[in-house]
Amino acid sequence: MHRDDPSEQNQTPPEVASRSGDLGSTGRTIGRHRKPEPPRRGARKLLASTPVRVALATGVSCCLGFAAYAGTRDDGPDRSEPLAEAVADRAALADERASRSLERTVATPTPVSPSPTPTPSPSATKKKTPAPKKPPKPRKPRPVAGLTQAQMDNAKVIVDVGRELGVPERGLVIAVATAMQESNLYNYASGVLPESQEYPHQAIGWDHDSVGLFQQRPSSGWGTVADLMRPAYAARAFYLALLKVPGWQDMSLTVAAQSVQMSAFPDAYAQHEDRATTVVDALT
Incomplete structure:
Protein backbone atom coordinates (compact mmCIF):
# COMPACT_ATOMS: atom_id res chain seq x y z
CA MET A 1 0.00 0.00 0.00
CA HIS A 2 1.31 3.37 -0.87
CA ARG A 3 2.40 5.57 1.97
CA ASP A 4 0.43 8.47 0.69
CA ASP A 5 -2.75 6.44 0.53
CA PRO A 6 -5.44 8.30 2.44
CA SER A 7 -6.72 5.15 3.97
CA GLU A 8 -3.33 4.46 5.44
CA GLN A 9 -3.12 8.00 6.84
CA ASN A 10 -6.43 7.64 8.63
CA GLN A 11 -5.41 4.45 10.37
CA THR A 12 -3.66 4.74 13.65
CA PRO A 13 -0.95 2.24 14.41
CA PRO A 14 -1.58 -0.09 17.28
CA GLU A 15 1.41 1.20 19.18
CA VAL A 16 0.20 4.76 19.09
CA ALA A 17 -3.31 3.74 20.00
CA SER A 18 -2.19 1.70 22.92
CA ARG A 19 0.20 4.37 24.09
CA SER A 20 -2.44 7.04 23.60
CA GLY A 21 -4.64 5.01 25.84
CA ASP A 22 -1.79 4.84 28.37
CA LEU A 23 -1.30 8.58 28.07
CA GLY A 24 -4.98 9.16 28.80
CA SER A 25 -4.82 6.90 31.84
CA THR A 26 -1.67 8.66 32.98
CA GLY A 27 -3.42 12.03 32.66
CA ARG A 28 -6.25 10.71 34.71
CA THR A 29 -3.79 9.41 37.30
CA ILE A 30 -1.88 12.66 37.58
CA GLY A 31 -4.87 15.02 37.49
CA ARG A 32 -7.67 13.10 39.13
CA HIS A 33 -10.44 15.46 38.00
CA ARG A 34 -8.81 16.54 34.84
CA LYS A 35 -9.79 14.99 31.49
CA PRO A 36 -7.16 15.13 28.79
CA GLU A 37 -8.07 17.18 25.81
CA PRO A 38 -8.31 15.31 22.45
CA PRO A 39 -5.49 16.03 20.03
CA ARG A 40 -6.15 18.67 17.53
CA ARG A 41 -6.57 17.96 13.84
CA GLY A 42 -3.12 19.27 12.99
CA ALA A 43 -1.59 16.93 15.53
CA ARG A 44 -3.38 13.95 13.91
CA LYS A 45 -1.73 14.66 10.63
CA LEU A 46 1.61 15.00 12.42
CA LEU A 47 1.15 11.66 14.11
CA ALA A 48 0.36 10.07 10.78
CA SER A 49 3.94 10.22 9.69
CA THR A 50 6.06 7.25 10.76
CA PRO A 51 9.19 8.98 12.13
CA VAL A 52 7.20 11.45 14.20
CA ARG A 53 5.03 8.66 15.51
CA VAL A 54 8.07 6.71 16.66
CA ALA A 55 9.65 9.69 18.42
CA LEU A 56 6.44 10.65 20.11
CA ALA A 57 5.78 7.11 21.21
CA THR A 58 9.26 6.83 22.59
CA GLY A 59 8.93 10.09 24.58
CA VAL A 60 5.55 9.10 25.94
CA SER A 61 6.90 5.71 26.95
CA CYS A 62 9.78 7.31 28.80
CA CYS A 63 7.47 9.73 30.63
CA LEU A 64 5.04 6.97 31.53
CA GLY A 65 7.82 4.71 32.67
CA PHE A 66 9.37 7.45 34.85
CA ALA A 67 6.00 8.30 36.37
CA ALA A 68 5.30 4.64 37.09
CA TYR A 69 8.77 4.17 38.54
CA ALA A 70 8.47 7.30 40.74
CA GLY A 71 5.05 6.20 42.01
CA THR A 72 6.11 2.61 42.75
CA ARG A 73 9.76 3.12 43.80
CA ASP A 74 10.55 1.91 47.28
CA ASP A 75 13.73 3.54 48.56
CA GLY A 76 13.76 1.79 51.89
CA PRO A 77 11.72 1.65 55.04
CA ASP A 78 8.52 3.67 55.13
CA ARG A 79 9.35 7.21 56.22
CA SER A 80 5.73 8.16 56.78
CA GLU A 81 5.56 6.16 59.98
CA PRO A 82 8.01 8.34 62.03
CA LEU A 83 6.28 11.46 60.72
CA ALA A 84 2.88 10.13 61.72
CA GLU A 85 4.20 9.22 65.14
CA ALA A 86 5.67 12.71 65.63
CA VAL A 87 2.38 14.30 64.60
CA ALA A 88 0.51 11.99 66.96
CA ASP A 89 2.92 12.83 69.80
CA ARG A 90 2.52 16.54 69.21
CA ALA A 91 -1.26 16.20 69.12
CA ALA A 92 -1.21 14.22 72.38
CA LEU A 93 1.05 16.82 73.99
CA ALA A 94 -1.24 19.65 72.83
CA ASP A 95 -4.27 17.77 74.21
CA GLU A 96 -2.46 17.21 77.49
CA ARG A 97 -1.55 20.92 77.80
CA ALA A 98 -5.08 21.95 76.91
CA SER A 99 -6.54 19.57 79.47
CA ARG A 100 -4.14 20.82 82.15
CA SER A 101 -4.99 24.42 81.34
CA LEU A 102 -8.68 23.57 81.48
CA GLU A 103 -8.27 21.77 84.79
CA ARG A 104 -6.47 24.74 86.32
CA THR A 105 -9.05 27.13 85.03
CA VAL A 106 -11.99 25.11 86.36
CA ALA A 107 -10.52 23.75 89.59
CA THR A 108 -8.67 26.80 90.80
CA PRO A 109 -10.23 29.91 89.33
CA THR A 110 -8.26 33.03 89.90
CA PRO A 111 -10.08 35.06 92.55
CA VAL A 112 -10.90 38.56 91.49
CA SER A 113 -10.05 40.78 94.36
CA PRO A 114 -12.24 43.84 94.64
CA SER A 115 -10.54 47.04 93.86
CA PRO A 116 -9.59 48.77 97.08
CA THR A 117 -11.70 51.72 97.97
CA PRO A 118 -9.51 54.78 97.66
CA THR A 119 -8.84 56.30 101.02
CA PRO A 120 -9.41 60.02 100.88
CA SER A 121 -6.39 62.03 101.86
CA PRO A 122 -6.56 63.92 105.13
CA SER A 123 -6.32 67.17 103.14
CA ALA A 124 -9.53 66.22 101.23
CA THR A 125 -11.64 65.07 104.24
CA LYS A 126 -10.40 67.58 106.73
CA LYS A 127 -12.94 70.28 107.20
CA LYS A 128 -11.74 73.75 107.49
CA THR A 129 -12.07 74.95 111.03
CA PRO A 130 -13.89 78.23 110.95
CA ALA A 131 -12.02 81.06 112.50
CA PRO A 132 -13.26 81.77 115.99
CA LYS A 133 -15.65 84.60 116.02
CA LYS A 134 -14.59 87.58 117.97
CA PRO A 135 -16.83 88.19 120.90
CA PRO A 136 -19.07 91.09 120.18
CA LYS A 137 -18.15 94.26 121.89
CA PRO A 138 -20.42 95.03 124.79
CA ARG A 139 -22.91 97.63 123.90
CA LYS A 140 -22.37 100.82 125.71
CA PRO A 141 -25.25 101.67 127.97
CA ARG A 142 -27.40 104.53 126.94
CA PRO A 143 -26.80 107.51 129.24
CA VAL A 144 -29.61 108.41 131.64
CA ALA A 145 -30.18 110.97 134.38
CA GLY A 146 -28.29 113.65 132.47
CA LEU A 147 -24.98 111.73 132.36
CA THR A 148 -22.49 111.76 129.54
Missing part, protein backbone atom coordinates in the same frame (compact mmCIF):
# COMPACT_ATOMS: atom_id res chain seq x y z
CA GLN A 149 -21.37 108.53 127.87
CA ALA A 150 -18.10 108.54 129.84
CA GLN A 151 -19.97 108.97 133.11
CA MET A 152 -22.43 106.20 132.19
CA ASP A 153 -19.58 103.84 131.29
CA ASN A 154 -17.94 104.42 134.70
CA ALA A 155 -21.27 103.85 136.44
CA LYS A 156 -21.62 100.55 134.62
CA VAL A 157 -18.20 99.42 135.88
CA ILE A 158 -19.28 100.16 139.46
CA VAL A 159 -22.56 98.24 139.08
CA ASP A 160 -20.91 95.25 137.37
CA VAL A 161 -18.29 94.87 140.13
CA GLY A 162 -20.96 95.05 142.83
CA ARG A 163 -23.04 92.35 141.13
CA GLU A 164 -20.00 90.10 140.87
CA LEU A 165 -19.49 90.45 144.64
CA GLY A 166 -23.16 89.70 145.29
CA VAL A 167 -23.90 93.14 146.70
CA PRO A 168 -27.65 93.87 146.90
CA GLU A 169 -29.16 96.67 144.84
CA ARG A 170 -29.16 99.03 147.84
CA GLY A 171 -25.37 98.80 148.01
CA LEU A 172 -25.14 99.54 144.26
CA VAL A 173 -27.10 102.74 144.69
CA ILE A 174 -24.88 103.81 147.62
CA ALA A 175 -21.73 103.23 145.58
CA VAL A 176 -22.95 105.15 142.50
CA ALA A 177 -24.17 108.09 144.64
CA THR A 178 -20.79 108.21 146.46
CA ALA A 179 -18.88 108.34 143.11
CA MET A 180 -21.20 111.12 141.91
CA GLN A 181 -20.27 113.18 144.97
CA GLU A 182 -16.54 112.42 145.00
CA SER A 183 -15.65 112.63 141.26
CA ASN A 184 -18.86 113.31 139.34
CA LEU A 185 -18.29 109.82 137.85
CA TYR A 186 -14.98 110.78 136.16
CA ASN A 187 -11.68 109.00 136.70
CA TYR A 188 -9.47 111.66 138.31
CA ALA A 189 -5.70 111.89 138.45
CA SER A 190 -3.98 114.05 141.09
CA GLY A 191 -1.96 117.15 140.43
CA VAL A 192 -0.05 116.35 143.61
CA LEU A 193 0.86 112.86 142.38
CA PRO A 194 2.43 113.19 138.92
CA GLU A 195 2.58 109.40 138.79
CA SER A 196 -1.22 109.21 138.61
CA GLN A 197 -1.18 111.18 135.39
CA GLU A 198 0.78 108.41 133.71
CA TYR A 199 -2.38 106.23 133.71
CA PRO A 200 -5.61 106.71 131.76
CA HIS A 201 -7.60 109.48 133.37
CA GLN A 202 -10.41 111.90 132.51
CA ALA A 203 -9.68 114.80 134.82
CA ILE A 204 -7.11 116.14 137.28
CA GLY A 205 -7.89 117.16 140.88
CA TRP A 206 -5.89 118.84 143.63
CA ASP A 207 -7.38 117.39 146.78
CA HIS A 208 -4.19 116.09 148.37
CA ASP A 209 -3.30 112.65 146.94
CA SER A 210 -6.90 111.60 146.26
CA VAL A 211 -7.30 109.74 142.94
CA GLY A 212 -9.84 107.73 140.97
CA LEU A 213 -13.65 107.55 140.96
CA PHE A 214 -13.90 107.47 144.77
CA GLN A 215 -11.00 109.88 145.46
CA GLN A 216 -9.24 107.29 147.54
CA ARG A 217 -5.83 108.20 148.93
CA PRO A 218 -2.84 105.90 148.54
CA SER A 219 -1.42 107.39 151.77
CA SER A 220 -4.46 106.09 153.67
CA GLY A 221 -3.86 102.50 152.60
CA TRP A 222 -6.46 102.14 149.85
CA GLY A 223 -3.87 100.80 147.42
CA THR A 224 -1.17 101.89 145.03
CA VAL A 225 -1.59 104.74 142.62
CA ALA A 226 -1.67 102.30 139.71
CA ASP A 227 -4.43 100.24 141.38
CA LEU A 228 -6.60 103.16 142.37
CA MET A 229 -6.46 104.61 138.86
CA ARG A 230 -8.36 101.56 137.60
CA PRO A 231 -12.14 102.07 138.07
CA ALA A 232 -12.82 98.38 138.69
CA TYR A 233 -10.23 98.18 141.48
CA ALA A 234 -11.46 101.39 143.11
CA ALA A 235 -15.10 100.11 143.08
CA ARG A 236 -14.07 96.77 144.61
CA ALA A 237 -12.15 98.55 147.38
CA PHE A 238 -15.26 100.63 148.21
CA TYR A 239 -17.63 97.59 148.34
CA LEU A 240 -15.28 95.58 150.55
CA ALA A 241 -15.15 98.47 153.00
CA LEU A 242 -18.97 98.94 152.92
CA LEU A 243 -19.63 95.24 153.57
CA LYS A 244 -17.57 95.52 156.72
CA VAL A 245 -19.85 98.24 158.16
CA PRO A 246 -22.30 96.56 160.56
CA GLY A 247 -25.97 97.15 159.63
CA TRP A 248 -25.19 99.26 156.58
CA GLN A 249 -28.33 97.94 154.85
CA ASP A 250 -30.51 99.74 157.45
CA MET A 251 -28.58 102.99 157.34
CA SER A 252 -29.45 106.03 155.30
CA LEU A 253 -27.43 106.52 152.13
CA THR A 254 -25.50 109.42 153.66
CA VAL A 255 -24.56 107.57 156.86
CA ALA A 256 -23.54 104.41 154.98
CA ALA A 257 -21.39 106.37 152.50
CA GLN A 258 -19.83 108.48 155.25
CA SER A 259 -18.96 105.34 157.24
CA VAL A 260 -16.67 104.35 154.35
CA GLN A 261 -15.39 107.71 153.04
CA MET A 262 -14.94 109.78 156.23
CA SER A 263 -15.70 112.94 154.25
CA ALA A 264 -15.67 116.51 155.59
CA PHE A 265 -19.13 116.96 154.08
CA PRO A 266 -21.11 113.90 155.25
CA ASP A 267 -24.52 115.19 154.21
CA ALA A 268 -23.58 115.85 150.57
CA TYR A 269 -24.20 112.21 149.43
CA ALA A 270 -27.95 112.29 149.95
CA GLN A 271 -28.55 114.69 147.06
CA HIS A 272 -27.49 112.07 144.53
CA GLU A 273 -29.74 109.24 145.75
CA ASP A 274 -32.52 109.67 143.18
CA ARG A 275 -30.21 109.94 140.17
CA ALA A 276 -28.13 107.02 141.39
CA THR A 277 -31.29 104.91 141.69
CA THR A 278 -32.27 105.79 138.08
CA VAL A 279 -28.80 104.82 136.82
CA VAL A 280 -28.75 101.49 138.67
CA ASP A 281 -32.22 100.62 137.38
CA ALA A 282 -31.07 101.33 133.80
CA LEU A 283 -27.97 99.14 134.21
CA THR A 284 -29.67 96.20 135.92
